[in-house]
Amino acid sequence: MLRDITLGQYYETKSKLHELDPRTKLVGTLIYLISLFMFTNAYVYIFAASFLLLCVLISRIPPTYMIKGMKPVIFLLVFTLFLNMLFTPGEVIFTFWKINITKEGVKQALYMGARLTLLIMGSNMMTLTTTPTRLTNGLERLMGPLKLIKLPVHEIAMMMSIALRFIPILMDETDRIMKAQLARGADFESGNLIKKAKSLVPVLVPLFISAFRRANDLAMAMEARCYHGGKGRTQMKPLKYRPADLLAYLVLILYMTAVVLIGKYL
Amino acid sequence: MERDKSKLKLAADHISYEYDKSGANRHKALDDVSFEVYEGEFVGLIGHTGSGKSTLMQHLNALLKPDQGTIWYDGQDIYEKGYDRKELRRRVGLVFQYPEHQLFEDTVFNEVCFGPKNFGMDEKQSELSAYAAIKKVGLPDECFYHSPFDLSGGQKRRVAIASVLAVKPEILIMDEPTAGLDPKGREELMEMILSLKESEGLSIVMVSHSMEDVAKLADRIVVMDKGHIVYDDEPRKVFAHYKELEEMGLAAPQMMYVMQDLKDAGFDVRTDVTTIEEAKEEILRIVT
Known part of the structure; x- marks a missing residue:
């Protein structure tokens, strides 16, 4: 019954992402979350989603497992989408009974949905790969x-x-x-x-x-x-940065720069 | 073993079950298992930890749904649409391992009334049947209005068994009823179970690690290993495979080893002896 909730549970397998220092992953997740809130821009979300997809591939976690992890938050997601869609004023596309669906509302809802999904999956990525x-x-x-x-x-x-x-x-x-x-x-x-x-x-x-x-x-x-x-x-296995972590930080800096550039100029 | 098919109560029909189907530690707990319980019989279900016995047990009253196969009760498929699975849970009483961990009421009496009330008995009926159940498990009268949390381990176990007996099940399934009890509590509980078998005519399925307990009580023994049923026969015949049982991390009752040693030492004794009483007779027969 309750076993099906996978949100935030460690997924045991061997991958480059699993081996990274937890500090790198914490900072990385933080940067990822910030990047999601910097711009309201479709291209940024597409870029962020592909970055996440790349992480999933590297982590060797089955994508279906990631999607299953979204199950418990689906209600929240749908609820937010509806609220956004219904209560954003603007140009009306169509009217159903007393409810006006606006162009801005749909846009807002889509952005919000993308943001929330990426946010949850992104932080799941960290807990799935780190004990x-x-x-x-x-x-x-x-x-x-x-x-x-x-x-x-x-x-x-x-x-x-x-x-x-x-x-x-x-x-x-x-x-x-x-x-x-x-x-x-x-x-x-x-x-x-x-x-x-x-x-x-x-x-x-x-x-x-x-x-x-x-x-x-x-x-x-x-x-x-x-x-x-x-x-x-003292600790039996003290945390130590390794070359892979340096590489990860570099990737993160590149990622952030790309997000800023895309957000500003596209 | 030849049996009267008209006395068949419960049958698991080629069921399979897998845990954590999409997760990292997916494993098959049951693989094409068929298992039957007849009216009035006492079945011992034994197997190593992780052999699937608890999983099988939870299928028998529809707490888990098999991935393949189905369960039949009194000739009806319990997964058919519209089948009353709550009523099934009344008829097939299940006592979990460490049942004292589910106690929650303020008095023993209320605790035992919980089941009957849930299954729709009225106040008076519930109380009568709770009273009878507490008497049956042999709890002293002064316990009735004690908090169940103040009782000893063995007594808590009795309260939990009584709370299942109070709903008047037709089959009683117990998962290691004696686990974690001291030898005295163990002995007393086994005696109580034996008396239930004799006085109530209930079918009983007992999951256990202890070969001695099972050998003493069971009419039939079912051995599980890695999600399969390996043996399903009279105790004597099952224990004759004691070498294979050892390979599965189980063992035959100690008396069988004693008799085996005696035979190896040149005494002409039977080796298919399972209980101490039988062993005593057999040894006396040789000596006199």
Whole structure:
């Protein structure tokens, strides 16, 4: 049931993109996201989409898998498209009942759709090719300078990695509990909103209990290994930039320049 | 094994199932599996971790839908349009592994009432059937209004089994009911299951790792390995393949090994012995 949600889950395979330093990928994703919001220009979106396609090809993730990952956000996407289409004033193309569809509205909706799709796929690209541990590791290093203003960077990164680690576990657990309650005749689908919300109690109570139990066990296990925060902590595999990362940064600079040029002159 | 076909309750008909169909770790959990349950019989389902037994079990009451093949219950295809799958879940009661993880109500009694109420029994009927179910699993009276979370592991397990029994299933399926219990809790639970089998006339399917438990209780043993059913026969005949079972990471009951050793040492004993009682008789027969 819940297993089908692939949004942001690491996809295990070997590729050049998987091997890149997580910092490179974080910065790359950030640059990609910025590039999507700089111009409202069809050519920029086409260029950004081809860049993403290139990344997908390099990453060896099946394109169908990427598309399946969009499933959970399709509702949001369609909703935004409709709102944009219906409520943008301008030159009317056709009228349906009391609703005016305008030329600007359609244009706006298309741009918005392209932007959102690329945005989600782009950030998915990062999480699909980077394990959560490496991702938070990269984040911790990137945020390193913030330690100077007394920000508990290590603790934030640790919390994030624990949260990420627990998502699939709790998802499996929810699946199991739902099935077990279904076997006892629970019904999660029929009835109105209030009845549906009530029917979730038999799932949420055991889920919370199990989450607390797991958190307790984890805290105990960490203490047993003498974990006491980030100070003086070393890593088994410290992050290190390699030639491939340099190349990636170069590609990113080229990409950004191209986006700016296309946006300005086309 | 020859069986009376008119007593056939549940049949899985050449079912296959694959996990994570488009993902990176796609694998076939069931591959062309056929499996039958007859009225009043006790089936032991054994297999190594990941052999597909839990997946098979979840197919039997329509929690998972097979990619190929179908399930028949009382002569009806459960995936036919309009088939009442909720009613099927009442008739085929499923107790998951670590069922204590699904407890949520404030008292044991309410917990056991959850099932009957869901299946449309009225207040009084639910309470009566919950009461009977709690009695059947042998929980003491003072437990009725305790919180299920305050009970011991073995007692929680009983509450969970009672909550399935309360809906009056025709087939009871249990996934490793004794997993994680101490020897005493294990022993008591096995005795309770045995008494259920004798007093209720229920068909029982028990998934287990423990050969001793299965050998003691089951009329028939089904062995799974890598998504296939390898053996489906009387315990004695299945355990005769103990060498193959070992290759699958399973083992025969310990008594079989004892008898085998005795035979190798020159005693003229039968080796198709599965339980301690049988072994005792056989050894006494030789000695006297």
